Amino acid sequence: MTSASSNDIEFRSVTKNYGSVTAVTDIDLIVPKGAFMAMLGPSGCGKTTCLRMIGGFEQPSEGTILIDGREMNGIPAYNRPVNMVFQHYALFPHFNVEQNVAYGLRQMRPKIEKAEIWRRVAEALAMVRLDGFAKRRIHEMSGGQQQRVALARAIVNRPSVLLLDEPLAALDKKLRTAMQIELQTLQRELGITFVLVTHDQEEALSMADFVCVMSAGRIRQLGSPKEVYDHPADLFVADFVGKTNRIEAVAEGDGMTVRLANGNALAVGRDKRIEPGKVTVAVRPEAMRLQRSPMAVGPSLEGTVTHRIFLGSSAEYAVSVRGIGEFLVTADRHDAGAEELAAPGDRVFLGFEPTAAHIFNL
Template identity: 35%
Template sequence: MSEIKLEHLVKKYGDGFAAVNDVSLDIRDGEFMILVGPSGCGKSTLLRMVVGLEDITSGDLHINGERVNDKAPRDRNLAMVFQNYALYPHLSVYENIAFPLRLQRSRHPEPEIDEMVRRAAGLLELEEHLERKPANLSGGQRQRVAMGRALVRDADAFLFDEPLSNLDAKLRGQMRTEIARIQRRLGTTTIYVTHDQTEAMTLGDRVAVLRRGILQQCASPRELYEQPVNLFVAGFIGSPPMNFLPGRVEGDVLHLPIGDVPLPEAARAAATGHDLLIAGIRPELFEDASVLDRSRQAGGVLVDLDIDVTEWLGNELYAYVPYEPDPAVRAKLDELDRDLDGEGMRTQLVVSLDAQSRVRDGDRARLWFDPARMHLFDPESGVTLTRDEEVAARLDAENEDLRQGSLERARRAADRAVPA
């Protein structure tokens, strides 16, 4: 049982650069919290502040209600998995896992250490490698040893610093599910740093999105996806990313580079007072009109577009449509692109179509989308104008219920496994 509370945490370096700026987070007991953002956003620094490897410039860090700002890492009882694993090369797998236990020798007698190491090794399927040295293990095995060392001891929370970034794509997928399974089974509070939004979305109970040291939004994956608070979050979450199109408002019509769209009911109030908006449309909102059900066409609009390039992936088809952005929002979109580690490439619309679609490079295609699901952003501040707080709150509550439910189930299962 442990809660971690971050209150206005700031990390300033000697040159005055604030790597982490006024971040407040409330991580609940048993929760899987993700810190995500592009490189240099301060997510790793924040994690290292929690574990105690970086000093906290200002703000308070509470673990289970106790202020731990000035405690050494070893007194915080947290376990961490490092990005490069940091296994001890001179020790066998067994001794690597036993290392944290041996440091508290007084607390654990030898037979108990042996039992705990074997239990952790069993959980991670490392039994047959216990006598080997880290140098003789594959990347995935090393990763599991690092996890074994973290979960062997009864730590208050697990901290992961980009644990999967050194693995190849297939293994990364497997380990991701493995981490999720273990966390659910143990029900231990976890903070997980990643730059990969897929990991963030799939693993997290809640996800905190950071940008340049500032917390943008902390919410459930679903809320981040459906109700992002600003341009940055909207652009960061989702793959392929959301399309941002400059739009001019004229009465009830929004002029987009891809065509004119009627402003949906809900967006009208939000659009008042703005001539120029940024419209955000997710690639999967588009459909190829020629393969779409007639019945669904009614609610949306049809646009004719020149397809530049297509990519067929088997389960879906990506099509790219270049366009000239409005110079008035160009600067804003370029800045966003830089923040998202973009390459400043041409502005283009990405659409994700049904794999049945026969659209090919160079075609003029008729695409369909529903403007009601479009997001509108203020081009100056980047704030989402169409965000519905009520829906967001409901999503949040739903997510918390689901989380409590699965945590409860995991604990009951654990109780059953170990009869009292």
């Protein structure tokens, strides 16, 4: 069947059971051609199960999976236009680097000429910054280098979809950052669809075009990194993606006013009218303001600094507010001046713009 689908991957009401355990429940998902999507969530949320079903290593119990408009149910992994970079490398220890990378090309039918195989191997190694390592034995490579060999082996076949299962987990912070940029560049150059599974929020937000946040086998939100971070769909997403301060409050009868525990009123925009009753107000640490005197506008929460972490251009404060709880505040120290750094034990006031608050009914 020839397809003119504009989507590379589709899940239609997909469920996956392992005996009496349901790992994925009734998922609908569309990944456009050439997109870089990150599946983000805690351990056991179902993201790796979804990845394995795309790759053909697992079959759905219910529903349909399509790649480029073609149904993939029952089609084995080796007959799918997909390659996968596994979390634990899965390299052949008795092969050297170039033999590992060339393995998939050598299995292709009709056969590829040797000169073309080694040309593409050299190209793939250059893409992952392993020029000069072709003859190196796998046991002579560091964990990060082995991970890059696995990546080269996956891209050398030029698949339609590349699946990445925690591919940067073994790398140190500096190399991880460099490889994030390399992967983004590689994805743009190749023009193929990347699906990344990770529990690292920063990795997902910094690399992907779309972020799919999962919990308990279900999709909680799918959107751009900015949408997911700035406009979380629910309290789970607000808590899991980035850092969030939670304030218990009560929404009053008109659905447009929220009353905090200290009596402060928070106005809710007409487009954000909520149901009366108990609510949670979520505010990002960088949206909090910290100063020595009460806030002139908006809620003003008096508290005491309990901890301060100096981060160079910014500082993070833990502030205890009686009757409400602990708050995390990220302050740009260059806005206030170095002399304005608060110290543990200092009395301060916290505030935030009402538009920076996300309000969720309990």
